[in-house]
Amino acid sequence: MGIVLGAIADDFTGATDLANNLVRSGMRCLQVIGVPQGPLPLEDVDAVVVALKSRSCPVSEAVGDSLAALDWLQGQGARQVFFKYCSTFDSTDAGNIGPVSEALMERLGAAQTVMVPAFPVNGRTVYQGHLFVGDRLLNESGMQHHPLNPMRDADLVRVLSRQASRPVGLAARPVLAQGGEATRRHLEALREQGIGHVICGTLDEQDLEAIAEAVVDLPLVTGGSGLGQALPAQYRRRDWLAEVAEPGRLAPASGSALVLSGSCSRATLGQVARFLERHPGHVLDPLALAEGDDHFQAALAFARQRLAAGGPVLVYASADPERVRAAQAALGTERAGQLVEAALGRLARQLVAEGVGRLVVAGGETSGAVVSALGIRTLRIGDQIDPGVPWTQAPLDDRQAPLSLALKSGNFGGPDFFTRAFEVLP
Ligand SMILES: Nc1ncnc2c1ncn2[C@@H]1O[C@H](COP(=O)(O)OP(=O)(O)OP(=O)(O)O)[C@@H](O)[C@H]1O
Ligand SMILES: O=C(O)[C@@H](O)C(=O)CO
Numbered sequence: 001m002g003i004v005l006g007a008i009a010d011d012f013t014g015a016t017d018l019a020n021n022l023v024r025s026g027m028r029c030l031q032v033i034g035v036p037q038g039p040l041p042l043e044d045v046d047a048v049v050v051a052l053k054s055r056s057c058p059v060s061e062a063v064g065d066s067l068a069a070l071d072w073l074q075g076q077g078a079r080q081v082f083f084k085y086c087s088t089f090d091s092t093d094a095g096n097i098g099p100v101s102e103a104l105m106e107r108l109g110a111a112q113t114v115m116v117p118a119f120p121v122n123g124r125t126v127y128q129g130h131l132f133v134g135d136r137l138l139n140e141s142g143m144q145h146h147p148l149n150p151m152r153d154a155d156l157v158r159v160l161s162r163q164a165s166r167p168v169g170l171a172a173r174p175v176l177a178q179g180g181e182a183t184r185r186h187l188e189a190l191r192e193q194g195i196g197h198v199i200c201g202t203l204d205e206q207d208l209e210a211i212a213e214a215v216v217d218l219p220l221v222t223g224g225s226g227l228g229q230a231l232p233a234q235y236r237r238r239d240w241l242a243e244v245a246e247p248g249r250l251a252p253a254s255g256s257a258l259v260l261s262g263s264c265s266r267a268t269l270g271q272v273a274r275f276l277e278r279h280p281g282h283v284l285d286p287l288a289l290a291e292g293d294d295h296f297q298a299a300l301a302f303a304r305q306r307l308a309a310g311g312p313v314l315v316y317a318s319a320d321p322e323r324v325r326a327a328q329a330a331l332g333t334e335r336a337g338q339l340v341e342a343a344l345g346r347l348a349r350q351l352v353a354e355g356v357g358r359l360v361v362a363g364g365e366t367s368g369a370v371v372s373a374l375g376i377r378t379l380r381i382g383d384q385i386d387p388g389v390p391w392t393q394a395p396l397d398d399r400q401a402p403l404s405l406a407l408k409s410g411n412f413g414g415p416d417f418f419t420r421a422f423e424v425l426p
Contacts, residue, residue: 001077002042002076002077002078002079003042003045003046003047003048003073003076003077003078003079004027004046004047004078004079004080004235004240004241005022005027005046005047005048005078005079005080005081005082005231005235006047006048006050006070006073006074006076006078006080006081006082007019007047007048007049007050007073007081007082007083007084007228008049008050008052008066008069008070008073008081008082008083008084008104009049009050009051009052009084009085010052010053010054010055010062010083010084010085010086010096010100011051011052011053011054011055011086011364011368012033012051012053012364012367012368012371012407013363013364013367013389013407013408013409013410013412014051014055014084014085014086014225014364014409015031015049015050015051015084016031016049016051016379016381016389016390016392016407017084017224017225017388017389017409017412018049018082018084018224018225018228019031019047019049019379019381019390019392020225020381020384020388020389020390021225021226021228021229022046022047022049022228022229022231022232022381023247023248023381023382023383023384023390024229024248024384025228025229025230025231025232025233026232026236026241026243026244026247027046027047027232027235027241027247028044028045028046028047028244028247029045029046029047029048029049029247029380029381030042030045030047030048030049030378030379030380030381031048031049031050031051031378031379031380031381031392032048032049032050032051032377032378032379033051033371033372033376033377033378033379034050034051034052034377035050035052035065035068035069035072036072036377039075039076040076040378042076046235046241046242046247048073048076048078049084050069050072050073052065052066052069053368054066054096054100055085055086055090055091055096055148055149056090056096056148056149057096059094059095059096059099062095062096062099062100063096063099063100063103066083066100066103066104067103067104067107070104070107070108079240080216080218080219080220080221080231081104081108081219081220081221082220082221082222082223082227082228082231083100083101083104083220083221083222083223084222084223084224084225084228085097085117085222085223085224086117086224087117087118087119087122087124087224087225087226088117088124088131088133088138088141088143088151089117089131089138089151089156089159090143090146090148090149090151091149091159091163092149092163093162093163094163095163096163097115097160097163097222098160098162098163098164098165098197099163099164101113101115101164101197101220101222102164102165102166102196104220105166105196105220108219108220109219110218110219110220111191111196112187112190112191112195112196112197112198112218113196113197113198113218113220113221113222114171114187114197114198114200114211114214114215114218114221114222114223115156115160115197115198115199115200115222115223116200116202116208116211116221116222116223116224116226116227117131117156117223117224117226118131118200118202118203118207118208118223118224118226118227119224119225119226119387119388120202120203120204120205120208120226121205121226121387122387122388122412124224124226125202125203125204126156126199126200126201126202126203127173127201127203128170128172128173128201129155129156129157129170129172129199129201130154130155130156131154131156132154137154138151138153138154139151139152139153139154140154142266156199157169157170157199160197160199164196164197166194166195166196166197167193167194167195167196167197168195168196168197168198168199169190169193169195169197169198169199170198170199170200170201171183171186171187171190171198171199171200171201171211172201173201173203173207176200176201176202176207176210176211177207177210178210179210179213180209180210180211180212180213180214181213181214182210183210183211183213183214184213184214184215186214187214187215200223202226205229205230208226208227208229208230209230209233211227211230212227212230212231212233212234213234216231216234216235216238225388248381248382248383248384248390249382250380250382250383250391250392250393250402250404250426251393251401251402252426253357253358253391253404253425253426254357254358254401255355255356255357255358255401255403255404256307256310256311256312256355256356256357256358257311257312257313257356257358257359257360257422258303258307258311258312258313258314258315258348258351258356258358258359258360259275259312259313259314259315259316259359259360259361259362259418260314260315260316260344260347260348260359260360260361260362260366260370261314261315261316261317261318261361261362261363261366261418262316262317262318262337262340262341262344262361262362262363262365262366262369263318263362263363263364263366263408263410264317264318264319264320264321264324264363264410265363265410265411266411267410267411267412267413268318268362268363268408268410268411268413269318269320270415271362271413271415271416271417271418272314272316272318272418274415274416274418274419275314275418275419276314278419279311279312279313279314279418279419280302280306280313280314281313281314281315281316282298282299282302282303282313282314282315282316283315283316283317283319284296284299284315284316284317284340284343284344285317285327286317286327286331286335286336286339286340287326287327287330287331289339289340289343290331290335290339296343296346296347299315299343299347300347300350300351302315303315303347303351304351304354307351307354307355307356312358312418312419312422314418315344315347316362317340317343317344318362324336337365340366341365341366341368341369342369344361344366344369344370345369345370345372345373345374346373348361348370348373348374349373349374352374352396352399352403353398356403357399357401357403357404358404358422358425359403359404359405359406360405360406360408360417360418360421360422361405361406361407361408362408362410362418363408363409363410364409364410367407367408371405371407374394374396374403375396375397376394376396376403376405378394378395379392379393379394379405380392380393380394380402383424385406385413385417385420385421385424386412386413386414386417386420387412388409388412388413389406389407389408389409389412389413389417390406391404391405391406391421391424391425392404392405392406392407393405404425406421
């Protein structure tokens with residue numbers, strides 16, 4: 001028998017977010033970085049999430065990578081496929097949510113799929129097709145300033161219609177409130193009218209449950225991690241899942257504790273400030289990194305010394321918008337980001353080789369850089385630290401015990417995330 005759910009995530013921290021919700025609802029979950037070259041041992045795994053970097057790359061690349069992930073997941077026997085994108089629907093008029101969904105539908109022979117970005121526990125809800133972040137419409141939430149995919153329209157039917165070739169429809173709250181069966185009938189009626197994509201309104205967990213009941217037999221579902229919280233109960237009703245007492249059980253953690261932050265999101269800036277009130281930290285400046293190796297070596301020396309004294313230690317490039325803009329103006333946005341990502345990746349590789357065994361990384365791009373630098377291919381998903389962020393464990397060739405790793409999306413986590421993460425780790 002194969003896996004129950006095969007998921008394709010368009011970034012690394014988003015993959016971990018979905019995997020976290022699946023584990024919390026009782027599924028044993030493995031995250032793989034990129035499409036594996038061959039089969040993996042999956043006897044004790046119910047769901048695999050393939051983490052891609054396909055959110056902001058050219059459409060053709062995103063489609064190609066997503067189809068390769070789909071082929072691999074089908075090879076592992078996945079009964080249902082989940083395309084995971086951001087709960088703020090990060091995309092542009094060119095894509096990638098519409099084109100990737102349509103390519104997956106075509107390959108799966110699916111006439112219809114649902115779009116469910118909502119993640120109510122983190123404040124992402126959808127009403128009459130409009131996406132809210134907390135009490136603000138998406139286009140007033142700060143996301144209108146996103147450097148890569150500014151979200152200037154909260155009407156998801158309109159947003160998706162600009163990037164999809166199949167017609168887009170809506171399953172609004174009054175339908176969901178009537179329950180799973182009524183929602184399924186509504187989807188069917190839309191399918192008969194030729195509607196390929198259905199934006200689902202979602203205000204709370206109950207709505208997610210109605211959607212999950214209605215879509216459990218669709219070959220493809222798409223959305224944020226909220227739907228991942230509700231689907232396992234439906235799989236269980238169909239007897240597809242074994243009862244497992246601790247689906248997020250990991251080996252005991254060991255080694256010293258390090259936080260690396262390249263995220264400049266508002267939540268991360270607060271977390272950095274809170275950490276520095278009680279623990280040592282060292283700032284990385286892209287302008288200084290551009291001048292030679294001394295700045296990196298100073299950060300490495302600082303971290304080594306403080307880790308030896310007991311840790312946890314923070315190394316961060318996180319900076320307020322003004323400082324980020326200044327670095328970007330001087331170096332170019334891409335080079336500034338690359339300098340930071342390369343430095344944090346190098347620090348991770350060096351310090352893990354020297355004994356760091358518990359590592360928190362903040363930022364999606366930053367997480368991608370660190371995971372690549374460490375050569376990590378698979379992550380076993382453990383228990384949640386805060387909504388959307390679990391501890392994970394990765395086997396490493398040159399380390400006997402697995403590395404405990406938490407990958408935090410920029411805007412996720414409470415203000416004390418960087419300290420509490422280590423307190424909740426067994
Ligand atoms: N001081 C800085 N100046 C310029 N760029 C920076 C600075 N610090 C970090 N960066 C870059 O900003 C980018 C931050 O993106 P990243 O995805 O890691 O964080 P995020 O956007 O907060 O997270 P998420 O994608 O999970 O919401 C990275 O490319 C990082 O290298
Ligand atoms: O869905 C979310 O908000 C996150 O998992 C994410 O994708 C952030 O990059």
